[in-house]
Structures are given as C-alpha cells and as structure tokens.
Amino acid sequence: MLSLEELAVRLFDAGAVRLGDIEAKIGRRTPIYFDLRVVVSHPQIMLSVAQHLEKLAREIDHDLLCGVPYAALPLAAVMSVNTDTPMIMKRKETKMYATKRILEGIFEKNQKCLVVEDVVTSGGSLMETVRTLRSESLIVTHAVVVLDRDQGGASVLKQNGIHVKSIFTLTGLLKILSEAGKISEETVQIILDHIKECQFSNLDFMKDNLELLPA
Numbered sequence: 118m119l120s121l122e123e124l125a126v127r128l129f130d131a132g133a134v135r136l137g138d139i140e141a142k143i144g145r146r147t148p149i150y151f152d153l154r155v156v157v158s159h160p161q162i163m164l165s166v167a168q169h170l171e172k173l174a175r176e177i178d179h180d181l182l183c184g185v186p187y188a189a190l191p192l193a194a195v196m197s198v199n200t201d202t203p204m205i206m207k208r209k210e211t212k213m214y215a216t217k218r219i220l221e222g223i224f225e226k227n228q229k230c231l232v233v234e235d236v237v238t239s240g241g242s243l244m245e246t247v248r249t250l251r252s253e254s255l256i257v258t259h260a261v262v263v264l265d266r267d268q269g270g271a272s273v274l275k276q277n278g279i280h281v282k283s284i285f286t287l288t289g290l291l292k293i294l295s296e297a298g299k300i301s302e303e304t305v306q307i308i309l310d311h312i313k314e315c316q317f318s319n320l321d322f323m324k325d326n327l328e329l330l331p332a
C-alpha cells in the first residue's frame with residue numbers, strides 16, 4: 118500500500134488537486150479544489166485510496182457500505198470487493214418506474230451502514246445521504262472520507278450523530294504537498310487563510326451559505 122505521502126503526490130500528479138480561483142458547489146469559490154473523479158482513470162491510485170479507506174473502516178463496526186454519489190461510488194465498490202462487505206447505492210432521484218427504490222441493493226432494517234465520501238466541506242452532501250439511509254431504517258453513525266477540508270463540516274456532522282474519519286485533512290495534505298515541492302509556501306498560506314475564513318461554524322460565513330446547513 119502507498120504511504121500517505123506517496124498517495125498525496127500521486128493524486129497531485131494525476132490532477133486531483135486544482136489550484137486557482139475555482140468555483141465549487143453552489144457557487145462557493147475556493148483557491149483549491151480536490152477532484153477525486155480523476156481516480157477512475159488511474160486504477161492503481163484508486164486501489165490505494167480504497168485501501169486507505171479500508172484501513173479507517175476496519176475500526177468501525179458495519180454491515181454495509183454506501184458511497185455518496187457519484188465520486189465515492191467506485192471507491193465504495195472497490196472497498197466492497199476487497200473486504201467482502203455488501204454495498205448499497207443511493208439513487209440521485211427515486212426511480213419512477215418498476216421498483217421505485219431510492220436505495221439499490223439488499224439490506225435489512227437496523228443494519229449498520231458505513232458511508233463513504235470523497236470530500237467534506239460543509240458536510241451537506243454526506244448528510245443528505247445519511248438522511249436517506251436513516252429514513253430506510255438503517256443505522257448510520259460513521260463515515261470514512263478521503264479529504265476533510267477542515268472547514269467545520271466534520272463537527273456539523275458530529276452534531277448530527279456522524280463521526281467522520283478521513284485519510285487526509287486539507288491542512289495535512291498541504292503540508293505533504295509543500296514538503297514534496299508541489300506547492301509554494303505562498304499558495305499554502307492563501308489556502309490556510311481561506312480555510313480560516315470559510316468555516317461552517319462561523320455565523321457570518323453561514324449567513325451567505327444557509328442553504329448548506331444540514332437540518
């Protein structure tokens with residue numbers, strides 16, 4: 118298995134870390150965007166990301182895996198095969214014909230479902246999936262994620278009963294990439310200032326992002 122440092126550099130070289138003034142979800146702007154969708158083109162990187170998630174998942178009691186659509190779906194599938202853990206999939210929309218299911222795959226009430234997500238910023242996307250799983254009587258208490266952007270999403274999720282374990286935090290990732298000579302100190306500082314300013318626990322920031330708050 119690749120070390121965290123090697124994995125971070127491989128992800129960077131594959132184009133998973135985009136720098137600049139980038140538009141993120143719902144019009145948010147960010148000086149760094151982590152795009153995990155590129156890993157489907159790099160099977161060895163995808164395998165390594167999945168293995169690191171499996172390591173985090175080993176300490177969590179679970180019967181099922183569920184990836185948040187879409188970027189985490191291939192990762193959840195690789196984890197499912199590697200660990201022989203059944204997976205379920207959440208549809209973006211409820212199917213309007215045949216089975217009318219929102220969740221695909223076999224599950225029973227009160228099974229423990231571990232959620233797999235690529236990036237946590239506010240925690241909104243992950244929470245949306247958790248709500249669906251809970252509405253289908255599954256027990257959801259943990260999530261494993263590739264990157265926690267350190268913007269307060271993990272504590273918002275904790276308030277909603279979800280403990281998040283991440284392979285990388287954005288602060289940790291920046292340290293690795295700057296030590297590897299991939300990003301400059303100046304860029305690191307711009308991103309750290311952004312994280313500090315754009316906190317989902319900060320009420321002034323939240324006023325402009327109310328639609329992102331988990332209910």
Ligand SMILES: O=C(O)c1cc(=O)[nH]c(=O)n1[C@@H]1O[C@H](COP(=O)(O)O)[C@@H](O)[C@H]1O
Nearest residue numbers: 141142149150151236237238239240241242
């Ligand atoms: O929009 C984002 O905040 C975001 C930042 C980033 O670096 N990478 C990234 O993939 N995202 C997207 O934002 C989602 C997480 O944002 P939250 O729903 O606010 O936690 C991810 O599932 C992605 O769709």
